[in-house]
Amino acid sequence: MKALFVPSISEGKKIFPGCKFEKYKHDLHKGEFRGVHVFVIGVSKIPSVFNSIMAIKDFNITEAILTGVCGAYSNSGLSVGDVVSIHRDWFADEGLYTGDGFTSLNELGFGIIKKRYTEYSTLENLTVVDSATVSFLDGVGHISEMFQKSTGAQVENMEGAAFAYACNMLSVKCFQIRAVSNFCGKRDEQEWDFKKAVSKLKRFFELLPL
Numbered sequence: 001m002k003a004l005f006v007p008s009i010s011e012g013k014k015i016f017p018g019c020k021f022e023k024y025k026h027d028l029h030k031g032e033f034r035g036v037h038v039f040v041i042g043v044s045k046i047p048s049v050f051n052s053i054m055a056i057k058d059f060n061i062t063e064a065i066l067t068g069v070c071g072a073y074s075n076s077g078l079s080v081g082d083v084v085s086i087h088r089d090w091f092a093d094e095g096l097y098t099g100d101g102f103t104s105l106n107e108l109g110f111g112i113i114k115k116r117y118t119e120y121s122t123l124e125n126l127t128v129v130d131s132a133t134v135s136f137l138d139g140v141g142h143i144s145e146m147f148q149k150s151t152g153a154q155v156e157n158m159e160g161a162a163f164a165y166a167c168n169m170l171s172v173k174c175f176q177i178r179a180v181s182n183f184c185g186k187r188d189e190q191e192w193d194f195k196k197a198v199s200k201l202k203r204f205f206e207l208l209p210l
Contacts, residue, residue, distance in 0.1 A: 002063040002210065003037040005052060007159050011068045012040050014198035015205060028054055036210045037061075044135060045162035052166050064174045066163050067205070069181035069197045070131065071190070073144065076154035078129070078180050081196040083204050085126040086176035089160035090117040090151040092132035102150050117151070118164035120176045129154035131178070133161035144184040156184050177204065 006012040009021055009029060019031040019038050028051040029040040037059060041051035055061060072078040095104040105111040122128045132153040138144040144156065160176050167174035181197035182190040 001037075001059060001061055002065070003039060003055065003059065003061045004033060004205075005039050005041050005055070005064055005066045005163065007041060007043045007048060007068045009040050011198060012038060014195075015067060015201045017202065024055075024058075026054065027051060030055075033205070034210050041159070041163075044158045045133065048159040049162045049166050052163055053170070056166070056170055056172055061172055064163075064167055064172050066160065066174065066176045067201055068157070068159075068178060069194060069201075070155045070157045070178035071137075071144075071182050071184040072155050072180040073148045073153065073184050074189075075148070076129070078127070078154060080180050080182065080191055080193045081200050082180045083126055083200050084129045084155060084178055084180070085123040086120050086131045086155070086160055086178060087122050087128050088117040088119055088130040088153075089157075089164055089176065090130065090132045090153055091161045092147040092151055092153070092156070093134045093136070097146075102146055104150070113165065118161050118168060120160075120164055120174050123175065123177070126177070131155045131157055131160050131176070133157055133159065138185060139187045141185040141189075148184075155180065177201070179204075 016033040021031040024030040130153040179197035182192040
């Protein structure tokens with residue numbers, strides 16, 4: 001069974017108009033779009049993993065699409081409103097930060113997974129990019145620049161690497177489709193346009209075969 005996943009109810013209501021979300025159990029919310037289950041799993045790694053695993057197990061999900069907005073790095077070549085398909089999603093900020101830079105858990109010898117990133121299947125009709133999954137958002141600039149340099153990612157989100165980890169462990173085919181809502185870094189240079197990003201995703205999912 002295929003299912004759609006989104007971090008927040010505010011994103012879900014805009015991307016999937018007419019979808020009425022109700023609490024399923026714990027913090028997982030569920031709705032329906034074009035006959036397909038839509039799950040709201042929460043923002044950030046921990047709630048998104050817990051709720052996605054619960055949804056996958058309870059509803060026998062075999063194919064999952066995670067969607068929502070993301071930030072783009074300034075040198076990515078992307079524009080606000082661009083819809084992208086994520087390939088690799090990096091655990092960007094799990095490790096040691098010093099004044100000389102960032103060292104990942106894997107480089108420190110503490111990583112559980114063999115790679116610092118997880119992988120998604122991609123839709124080739126979209127621009128395919130890599131993403132960095134972070135636990136906090138940089139509003140000054142140099143932190144996001146450091147994560148971009150250490151991963152080579154073009155965009156940034158707060159759930160993707162963890163969601164794919166759960167799906168891969170459970171043998172669920174997964175995709176991650178995001179729309180750029182802003183640029184990462186200094187607050188006065190972020191060019192936020194949430195409305196444009198979710199409207200582009202709305203149009204995408206209206207046309208996507210489900």
